[in-house]
Amino acid sequence: MDFFTAPPPRVQEQEKERENPPWTGPPNDILGGIVPIERMLFRSETLAIVLANAVAFPAGVTIRLQMAARRVEGVNEDTWWDRHDLMFGHHRHRFRAEDSLPDEVVRFGVRFPDGSKATTVDGRTDSGEWPPPCPEGPILKRSRGGSASGDDRSVSSSWSLWLWPLPPPEPFEFAVEWPLYDVPLTFTELDGAAITAAAERAQPYWP
Template sequence: MPIGRMLFHSGTLAIALSTVTAFPEGVEINIRMAARLVEGVNDDTWWDRHDALFGHRHHRFRPGQSLNDETIRFGVRFPDGAKATTLDGRLERRDWPPPRPEGPILDHRGGGGGSGGARSATSRWNLWLWPLPPPETFEFAVEWPAFGVPLTFTEIDGATIAAAAGRARPYWP
């Protein structure tokens, strides 16, 4: 379902939460990003931004390790105070079905699509949020210091996501 919320916008970068696909137990969140080259930005900076936009410069964060500014951070905070970020650790995918996590998780699941060149670039990132958010307003956060994105919170209507999850049907019985 469309969400269409701008998470961050500047003269050189836009980050939007475009759509979600709601399942009975979680949500796939689709992020769209676009960057453009403007006067005064050198080639090295542009190509670093270009590569980061496509996830080519993915930085793994480990507890106890300092976080570098090139790492984009997404997060959620529910009304009860529960929160999760894309830095909390990845889900282990060796076991199926995977073990149920202790609390909420927000996992980067790749992306792709888009286009890029010498003057502009667009990309799509997919995130997985578990469990399904409560049917009330919650916060979605983004931060990307290297590219001038301060910690920014955007309110998302959990009721519409919960309603969509209620309409979800399995592919096979």
């Protein structure tokens, strides 16, 4: 007779599927409509920032960015690896209302024709409540995921930003600024009509 025996299987109640509110990020059960953009937002000797495309859903849109940096003569090891990590998005910052933004923080934002705007440095945080209370829009936040690779000479990364709600079907502005890399506040016009049309093409994976 065995002394040690396996316990009987645990019977667990099936948990109800928790649906994330649309302002928290893109849905995971819908095929979004793709809008190719392929716009160079900024380029210098050391950095390139490209707005690659947008993936539109009924409630919002994912904006996909590509960034690449290279090490040039005169940049020492410590400086390079600090900048390398920033491309991965490894540095987290906490801001107070009276603080100025550190130069190493990359800033993205949108501005609509009515003057409303949203940025990735608004400082909005999750409340911890569930379901979370609906915030006042618009919201622009970095989505989880993305990818990056690099070495001691160059680094590239892909970032995704979630914009909620869906922008109006008219031109609006996308903004970028990154003082550490000498990126001035730069606005690029995007076609809101193309994004809303793409959202109409979105389709659920299952009926």
